[in-house]
Amino acid sequence: MKQFTDRREYQFAQLNENQLTPDPIKQLDTWLNQAIELPIQDANAMVLSTLNPELEISARVVLLKQIDQTGLTFFTSLNSEKAQDIRFSNKVSVLFPWLALDRQVRIKGIAEPIPTHFAKLYFQTRPRNSQLTAWVNSTSLIADSKQYLKHQYQYMKQKFLNQQIPMPDNWGGYIIKPHYFEFWQGGEARLHDRLCYQLCAKTGWKISRLV
Numbered sequence: 001m002k003q004f005t006d007r008r009e010y011q012f013a014q015l016n017e018n019q020l021t022p023d024p025i026k027q028l029d030t031w032l033n034q035a036i037e038l039p040i041q042d043a044n045a046m047v048l049s050t051l052n053p054e055l056e057i058s059a060r061v062v063l064l065k066q067i068d069q070t071g072l073t074f075f076t077s078l079n080s081e082k083a084q085d086i087r088f089s090n091k092v093s094v095l096f097p098w099l100a101l102d103r104q105v106r107i108k109g110i111a112e113p114i115p116t117h118f119a120k121l122y123f124q125t126r127p128r129n130s131q132l133t134a135w136v137n138s139t140s141l142i143a144d145s146k147q148y149l150k151h152q153y154q155y156m157k158q159k160f161l162n163q164q165i166p167m168p169d170n171w172g173g174y175i176i177k178p179h180y181f182e183f184w185q186g187g188e189a190r191l192h193d194r195l196c197y198q199l200c201a202k203t204g205w206k207i208s209r210l211v
């Protein structure tokens with residue numbers, strides 16, 4: 001049996017109501033910048049949780065590629081498990097675990113596919129090897145071996161030799177439109193600061209402290 005007995009104090013910072021911006025997207029942007037500056041590697045990595053028709057929850061990391069007032073955008077294979085889950089239920093949750101800052105941000109929202117032309121614009125900015133990998137990984141076939149994947153990659157490389165690589169039909173992006181945020185800052189003696197934003201239809205974002 002392995003037990004984890006180490007404990008540490010969370011002393012990095014405190015989070016008070018007067019430090020928060022009224023707009024949670026701006027607040028997230030501020031924390032993202034602080035995580036990038038620290039630097040936390042892959043500060044834009046977020047854990048995305050989805051639900052499947054058997055009501056099983058799955059979590060995996062995806063990279064946040066754009067954030068603005070409309071939401072949080074990531075890209076993926078439309079054949080992937082996550083995309084299938086989102087087609088079943090578009091209610092998703094996202095977590096940024098910035099442990100080096102004693103922070104996490106929990107978000108709940110609705111995932112919507114982004115228009116294909118936006119996904120294509122982003123796809124054209126990806127490095128060529130990532131574009132090729134999208135052709136290999138997007139097929140959602142069970143691979144017999146790593147060798148098979150390498151072979152597929154080489155095949156695609158030859159196929160698109162000296163050409164612009166188009167976005168596969170089964171690749172795209174989602175925008176998560178958030179209605180709930182919790183900004184968590186670890187505190188001394190486990191007195192954590194947990195400030196949440198809840199979107200109210202009539203009054204906009206309401207900020208509360210959680211215990």
Ligand SMILES: Cc1cc2nc3c(=O)[nH]c(=O)nc-3n(C[C@H](O)[C@H](O)[C@H](O)COP(=O)(O)O)c2cc1C
Nearest residue numbers: 042045060061062063074075076077080081082083
């Ligand atoms: C740091 C990191 C970044 C990742 N970024 C993405 C991403 O942006 N999009 C994506 O589809 N998968 C990404 N992945 C892979 C996913 O975690 C996951 O393995 C894959 O998308 C298949 O997930 P699914 O079968 O649940 O759909 C990333 C993994 C890691 C560790």
